[in-house]
Amino acid sequence: xxxxxxxxxxxxxxxxxxxxxxxxxxxxxxxxxxxxxxxxxxxxxxxxxxxxxxxxxxxxxxxxxxxxxxxxxxxxxxxxxxxxxxxxxxxxxxxxxxxxxxxxxxxxxxxxxxxx
Amino acid sequence: xxxxxxxxxxxxxxxxxxxxxxxxxxxxxxxxxxxxxxxxxxxxxxxxxxxxxxxxxxxxxxxxxxxxxxxxxxxxxxxxxxxxxxxxxxxxxxxxxxxxxxxxxxxxxxxxxx
Numbered sequence: 001x002x003x004x005x006x007x008x009x010x011x012x013x014x015x016x017x018x019x020x021x022x023x024x025x026x027x028x029x030x031x032x033x034x035x036x037x038x039x040x041x042x043x044x045x046x047x048x049x050x051x052x053x054x055x056x057x058x059x060x061x062x063x064x065x066x067x068x069x070x071x072x073x074x075x076x077x078x079x080x081x082x083x084x085x086x087x088x089x090x091x092x093x094x095x096x097x098x099x100x101x102x103x104x105x106x107x108x109x110x111x112x113x114x115x116x
Numbered sequence: 117x118x119x120x121x122x123x124x125x126x127x128x129x130x131x132x133x134x135x136x137x138x139x140x141x142x143x144x145x146x147x148x149x150x151x152x153x154x155x156x157x158x159x160x161x162x163x164x165x166x167x168x169x170x171x172x173x174x175x176x177x178x179x180x181x182x183x184x185x186x187x188x189x190x191x192x193x194x195x196x197x198x199x200x201x202x203x204x205x206x207x208x209x210x211x212x213x214x215x216x217x218x219x220x221x222x223x224x225x226x227x228x229x230x
Contacts, residue, residue: 031215041223042222043221045219088158104219106159108156
């Protein structure tokens with residue numbers, strides 16, 4: 001079973017602060033996604049990254065895929081209370097031949113609380 | 117624009133009872149999935165259906181069965197519920213299997229087994 005580790009597990013910050021969430025694995029991803037989940041709802045897709053070194057921006061959120069495609073980060077600039085939620089990374093793994101396994105494996109999630 | 121619809125939203129079962137969780141998507145997606153979410157464990161795949169007519173086991177299939185009724189519907193059945201199956205269950209769908217396809221999730225079924 002491949003493991004996808006997220007850190008930190010909990011993050012409590014004040015409005016206006018910056019933060020970074022990390023997602024790491026010892027295996028290579030063929031693609032990686034970030035989701036955000038609010039209480040009582042299902043996860044919602046934020047972004048997909050597929051190329052090593054890729055950087056994508058979504059307003060105040062910046063997503064980076066590691067050069068070796070084994071890690072990713074989510075950086076939020078000037079956090080707002082509306083950013084509060086559970087952030088999940090999810091990856092599709094490649095075998096040695098580079099064929100995607102197809103299924104998404106999810107990390108444990110990072111619970112972010114932004115205080116006004 | 118309903119997306120993925122799950123029923124019921126809440127359910128309490130007694131140990132040993134059976135029930136079926138229903139899931140339907142209206143996006144003409146090929147692939148469908150059932151996950152369970154427990155505190156500190158993230159989302160764990162129970163079963164999936166890469167395309168209509170196929171189903172396969174995921175990471176935690178024991179105690180569950182699934183049926184891909186047609187392209188729209190994918191149900192999850194608990195034959196004899198156990199307290200360890202208390203969880204939040206999510207159904208998801210995607211346009212394809214593999215590659216960069218993202219998942220669309222339903223809003224979940226909160227199941228308690230007493």
